[in-house]
Amino acid sequence: MSNQIVSAVTIAGTDPSGGAGIQADLKTFQEREVYGMSVITSVVAQNTKGVKAVEHLPIDFIEKQFDAVWEDITPHAVKTGMIATIEMMELIAKKLTNSKIPFVIDPVMIAKSGDPLMEEKSREVIRDILLPLATVVTPNVPEAEFLVGFSINSQKDTEKAAKVLVHQLGAKAAVVKGGHLDGDAKDVLYDGAQFDYFSTKRIDTPHTHGTGCTFSAAITAELAKGKSINEAVGLGKEFITDAIQHSLLLGKGNGPTNHWGYRLKGLPNRGEME
Numbered sequence: 001m002s003n004q005i006v007s008a009v010t011i012a013g014t015d016p017s018g019g020a021g022i023q024a025d026l027k028t029f030q031e032r033e034v035y036g037m038s039v040i041t042s043v044v045a046q047n048t049k050g051v052k053a054v055e056h057l058p059i060d061f062i063e064k065q066f067d068a069v070w071e072d073i074t075p076h077a078v079k080t081g082m083i084a085t086i087e088m089m090e091l092i093a094k095k096l097t098n099s100k101i102p103f104v105i106d107p108v109m110i111a112k113s114g115d116p117l118m119e120e121k122s123r124e125v126i127r128d129i130l131l132p133l134a135t136v137v138t139p140n141v142p143e144a145e146f147l148v149g150f151s152i153n154s155q156k157d158t159e160k161a162a163k164v165l166v167h168q169l170g171a172k173a174a175v176v177k178g179g180h181l182d183g184d185a186k187d188v189l190y191d192g193a194q195f196d197y198f199s200t201k202r203i204d205t206p207h208t209h210g211t212g213c214t215f216s217a218a219i220t221a222e223l224a225k226g227k228s229i230n231e232a233v234g235l236g237k238e239f240i241t242d243a244i245q246h247s248l249l250l251g252k253g254n255g256p257t258n259h260w261g262y263r264l265k266g267l268p269n270r271g272e273m274e
């Protein structure tokens with residue numbers, strides 16, 4: 001693929017403060033040298049302190065955005081983030097059912113601020129109609145618990161959940177993220193045949209706004225380039241770890257993560273202040 005422009009699209013909600021959602025995804029695609037495109041599902045008034053208001057776009061308008069991308073530039077990979085309603089899920093299922101490109105699902109349910117980003121009644125629908133289409137699904141622990149229907153308190157539970165996500169719920173591979181557990185930040189990848197573990201020391205910081213979006217966007221970008229699932233998750237993990245370690249000195253709440261481009265410019269970041 002060396003002479004080809006690699007592209008990816010994110011289908012998600014917005015974050016006007018730039019740390020999560022569509023904005024984080026597009027920045028990450030750019031950082032990974034992938035041409036980024038977007039289909040906006042919901043416009044969210046939020047910042048590093050929390051969510052103030054949400055407006056869902058009409059379904060036919062979401063479909064028009066989708067068609068505008070696909071009729072013009074066929075992406076090499078697609079990811080979903082915030083998909084709040086059943087109608088949005090049904091639309092995405094209809095559009096991606098026969099798609100051949102990698103499809104990463106970040107099953108965003110509740111922001112770290114505690115604000116809901118998915119209607120409760122939609123949670124079963126994402127599990128039933130979208131997970132079977134996923135190349136990789138990347139739940140955090142609370143999301144995985146909901147999808148599999150049992151509590152996750154240990155690595156054994158995490159592995160069991162990853163197996164259920166693949167063998168019972170139909171994803172090709174699952175990464176259950178360890179950001180919400182104690183101890184090291186250990187993510188468990190299961191691809192239907194074997195487990196792989198991606199672990200780093202937990203960085204002692206509250207500035208993790210948008211980590212899930214950034215991680216899943218980096219995985220999507222690497223799959224778009226033709227990397228294997230294992231390689232893509234490994235590169236995504238390196239990327240998010242560095243981005244948390246060097247988060248920018250921005251925002252009055254849980255600040256956004258950083259990206260290499262800014263870091264190379266020598267702008268002040270939390271990693272270098274410590």
Ligand SMILES: Nc1ncnc2c1ncn2[C@@H]1O[C@H](COP(=O)(O)OP(=O)(O)O)[C@@H](O)[C@H]1O
Pocket residue numbers: 139140141177178179180185186187200201202203204205208210211212213215237240241244
């Ligand atoms: N404090 C932390 N230190 C190091 N890595 C972290 C930390 N918090 C989250 N991560 C990593 O960031 C990625 C996103 O995880 P997580 O924050 O759990 O997702 P979400 O934003 O969906 O809740 C995972 O790779 C996770 O291990």
Ligand SMILES: Cc1ncc(COP(=O)(O)OP(=O)(O)O)c(N)n1
Pocket residue numbers: 012013014015020021022044046081082108110111112113117208209210211212213214
């Ligand atoms: C529009 C939108 N999508 C997703 C999220 C959640 O982002 P996440 O990466 O899980 O990080 P937090 O925001 O929960 O810290 C979001 N906030 N907004």
